[in-house]
Amino acid sequence: MRGRAPLPLSFYTPCSFNRFRMAHTLDAPGLAPFLPLLYVAWADGELTQPELDAFRDAIHRHSELDQGTLAALDDWLDPASPPDAADLEFLLERIHADREHYLAGNERVEDVAAALGMSYGETVRELLGETRPAPPHTFTGGDAALLQALLDGPEAATRQRMRAVLSRPQFAHRAGLTTAQHRQLVFDWIREVAREGFGSLGLPRELGGGGDVAGFLAGFETLGTHDASLAVKFGVQFGLFGGSIQLLGTERHHRYLKAAATLELPGCFAMSELGHGSNVRDIRTEARFDPATDEFIVHTPDDDARKDWIGNAAVHGRMATVFAQLYTGDTCHGVHALLVPLRGPAGEPLPGVRIADCGEKMGLNGVDNGKIWFDHVRVPRENLLNRYGDVARDGSYTSPIASPSARFFTMLGTLVGGRISVAKFALSAAKTGLTVAVRYSAVRRQFGPTGAAERPILEYQTHQRRLIPAIATTYVADLALKALTDRYLGSPGPEEQREIESDAAGLKAWVTWHVTRTLQDCRECCGGQGFLVVNRIGQLKSDSDIYTTFEGDNTVLMQLVAKGLLTEYRQQFGSMRLGGVIRYVARSARRRLSTLNPVIVRNTDEDHLRDPDEQEKLLRYRRDRLLGSVARRLKRRLDNGTDPFDAFRECQDHLLALGRAQVEVLMAREARAALARAPEGVQPLLRDLVDLHVLSCLERDAGWFQAAGAMEGNKAKAIRELVLRLAEELTEDAISLVQGFGIPDAILGAPIATGAPSTS
């Protein structure tokens, strides 16, 4: 497999001389058994002088050879006149011609072979293509129907209905579109999806909807398997625009819901500004009440405050939910939302509204993102979405929530459904990518044992290592998101609602990072084929890249999870503000974690490694210990008089680790619960998937676990070995595993040309 430089000139002996020699010596008595060794010795061009010497020495120690044979062999091993290409070909022909004889072996030359570090039998078998490679994988184990039923869940019928819609010819991807054509195509798709009732499925029946929020979310999720632009634009229209009217507005606004749900009224969700994305609280668009006319004046004070990245704004949106600082007189009441019409019936921007196109993006070009400036745009007072804050005719402000902070987070909290959906339709993209990559890798062949057919690349450990744990994690993430969705739909109380928000933030971040990594691996596992648009993976990767930073930047979200854990202690123990909590956590975590069973940290039994309780213990240990150590670090800084902002800033890396650790506790817990409820037929396979996922998490952080004394080196190694083994075992089921994702063929695009294995 290694390259070679041009050989020294002494190699360049004329052909004819050797041929003469060959004819002369080949029939020397006793030479025949050595031919395989001579061939191998020269054929890969890597023979060194010491090797030649060793070869010669072994021959001369060989008692049974007569002088003629010895001379012939010496001649063959003379580096001054090596055999040429024709000689070697001829040699090989001789060996093949007498294959049965050679395969029978020859004990008398075994010691010569051994001196060269070879086994004579092995050498002959390899030369003649007679080795016995491992039997090929089938990839077809497992019951795909059971797996799909598990993932489809109670919304199976809705998902199937959406899949049927997406399989229609009009939903086929088309390459080479202009951005304008691409946007129109996606708009047409949405219209078709709305015509099928998916936009209004989640609205209450009394507002003309289907009253089926679970179905709405399942349909939304399914869109992600097909196209990210479609999913995002659907989400902007029905989730964000429609959702904000429903959840932040009151009865007087709900008359718009039907029009939003049928796409009669295309709308935007105008929250982000150029200057403020993650830090929504400091957005600077203003909505000032004018008591003289009973109107709000919506205004963009400077370019920094323009609305930016607003989906549906560049072309299609007619109205927007606009977030702004609400003023009555000189008093600012913080961020509130209002409905502001953007365009007239012919699509022209209304007076005072200026809209610009965000332009071409790395992906997601089917979504028309735009920037919006408001120049003293007047809307009626009633356009304030007034569920959590209202202004009366006399200009007095009231809110059912006294604390400005609580009010702000309550409003933002209504968006949690959107964040859950992002994680779900992002995961859908990974499912499509994995399906394409596994199907390709199961038929694509490259390299193989000498003399045998080439092997499907899915048999390579490197491929298994990249694709199979990603499949396992995708299953686990799906189950965790399903559980979160159920909690979200289950009318949670205020405390449960807070937990759901934190879990949604964490899962959104964890899952979208997983999706980006997975699509990258899928792309690389398909080589050039993965780079072609027609094979889907490339576009899925480019389109979904933004998921890691929109609907909450992942880095910010993970810190939110970590801070949530710190404040959770306040809920439990009360009587202390954050500083005190941090001090408490710092003390108590040290106490609680001081004892670790020394037997467990080095237990490498498979039963132990796959014991759900032991796995959970490790995951919780990490979470709790990181919580304690970050609290101690924060405490040290606060005690030194560091500004709290700086204290948190200096612990961000730690907070991120804590956030991730918390999400992994959550995922494992939910996956175990789903496993316990799953039909018996699917349990063994599902258990393997959950184990592979959890063990992969442990493996990835083995450095931390060892440094923390939670794992000894031998255990870390055993986990790595088990990950590799589970990945190999599950490869037998690879095709079924991706069939369980339920992606219809129409969505997978053209089957990848594989280069079917040659029979030569």
Next chain:
Amino acid sequence: MRGRAPLPLSFYTPCSFNRFRMAHTLDAPGLAPFLPLLYVAWADGELTQPELDAFRDAIHRHSELDQGTLAALDDWLDPASPPDAADLEFLLERIHADREHYLAGNERVEDVAAALGMSYGETVRELLGETRPAPPHTFTGGDAALLQALLDGPEAATRQRMRAVLSRPQFAHRAGLTTAQHRQLVFDWIREVAREGFGSLGLPRELGGGGDVAGFLAGFETLGTHDASLAVKFGVQFGLFGGSIQLLGTERHHRYLKAAATLELPGCFAMSELGHGSNVRDIRTEARFDPATDEFIVHTPDDDARKDWIGNAAVHGRMATVFAQLYTGDTCHGVHALLVPLRGPAGEPLPGVRIADCGEKMGLNGVDNGKIWFDHVRVPRENLLNRYGDVARDGSYTSPIASPSARFFTMLGTLVGGRISVAKFALSAAKTGLTVAVRYSAVRRQFGPTGAAERPILEYQTHQRRLIPAIATTYVADLALKALTDRYLGSPGPEEQREIESDAAGLKAWVTWHVTRTLQDCRECCGGQGFLVVNRIGQLKSDSDIYTTFEGDNTVLMQLVAKGLLTEYRQQFGSMRLGGVIRYVARSARRRLSTLNPVIVRNTDEDHLRDPDEQEKLLRYRRDRLLGSVARRLKRRLDNGTDPFDAFRECQDHLLALGRAQVEVLMAREARAALARAPEGVQPLLRDLVDLHVLSCLERDAGWFQAAGAMEGNKAKAIRELVLRLAEELTEDAISLVQGFGIPDAILGAPIATGAPSTS
């Protein structure tokens, strides 16, 4: 920062009642000092019952309060009638109105604050925006000119000349092009670059070139900072097409070189087939000698053997270097290359040549990749590029290299320059991406200490952790590639040539993975701005994604490095074939590594961690130990009679780790050598960069080092801390560090709109 659910209905007390109470109680004697605590207690809406109780208890223990004040405080702390929004606003106004008084502190209420886990002084200062946050970073340390001189090296003038060309208006990126327009634009760019002489710079003077291979490579590398399609198409034309003629051909072919170097003769390099990419040895295109006409018949036996992914093929190529199995009679002489004309003067495919477009890709759409089928296409015998194998008029085959294996790898070895170049222009893309990301992050502000201006996001540890080590690694990779280029240009002997090929394979794989990861991080660090085409990162990411799998799939290349290490032992010790070598390595590695100094594995002194010898010891320890353990694993399998192919397949994960470890030894060694030679002025900064890079490598594999007993937990932690600290310290120099990459403004595209910080 956490979301809130709607509060219980008991919270919704009418405004007017509270206002009445407020007026009634606010002037109670002794109440004033408590106002900050009352405000904070309610303002973030997170007050729990136990907290309220603790607050009340502390107050009642407070000896100096009279009954009126106590009653007023009790009233304020009654959860049945909490203050409303207006109350809290009024409270805050009171505190602000008397700010000097409050800032002076009040010892008498410190104990009440303490019961709540607060410090009174801290609370007041935070409320009034009077905390003292850390001073802001400047990002402007370091000497950019010195850094750039270091990276530009002796080819500084050539690089500057290329930068000037790329800064011309015609090289500006244009969004929204069709694929056809995009290809034409890139072709026009190449033509301009060729007109400036960069295509022929590397040709020998006697062939009409500039005789400056180093300059040619530097210019090529610089293209990568601007556009991947440009770099790849340049590489196809001048590196692969021109290079194959020069290195595989002889005098009779060299007459084409001038036309290739000026783009008069656009050409292709037709090696890959649909069925065989990595496994070149098994390609199936045939070139059969016809003695009757003295021609070769080039033929594609079936679709699996079509040439695929061939750059320049879909539109521009007129001639191709075609790799095929060479036959004389029925004898196959293995893979050889021939020149085959593809298109006539009007661009029409010649008879027997069928060409199809590969279609739209995830990126790199400025390169016209195509597929080619040959239907018994006849070319003169002289078109065989015959440096390493020739067919005489009588049909006899001769080669200066007897071993077919050595011949094959010698031919492939001539391509090593291309592989080095891929790594170099890939790294250029990372340089552009890092420059955009750092410049943006230094001015983009988001969040900040209470009451102070928002902070540049580059001050966040999470940002520093992603960008600064990537910059350090980019410097180190640049220096390592520079050293490799020097060795390549230095007329290496055969053994050195083999090492260069192995190092090129490893560096290409390591560096292109680094580039992909880095551009992903750059994208995420710029949020939505990173997603816009105009801001460059997104396109750089999509375009360069393929680098990880073309010019050698990274996974295959890393295994090649590992296998090279195993066979390197043969060079050293001779007298053993691979099986014996593996047995030897397995034994000797165990012996050599059995002793590790127990003091060193837990030494956490900064001097120790930054000691180059100690770093190298660790890197080498990992490499040697992985080599030994993979040899043992292979040995176990071979001893059990496993087919060698399967034995290697089952150790792939291990081989990859070994390959990476070897590359990291090489990079550190070359970086240290460059550091020693660097001008004194740049040494301290460069030393920080090299340390940060090496420590990041050690940190990433801390799990392995601990499991191998080479590092104890405390040392792993110390390394993590030092990585964070070095990253923070180097952030001071961030702007200079990216200026050192020397990317002209014109290449960086439009400056990202940042949302300049508001002064409000």
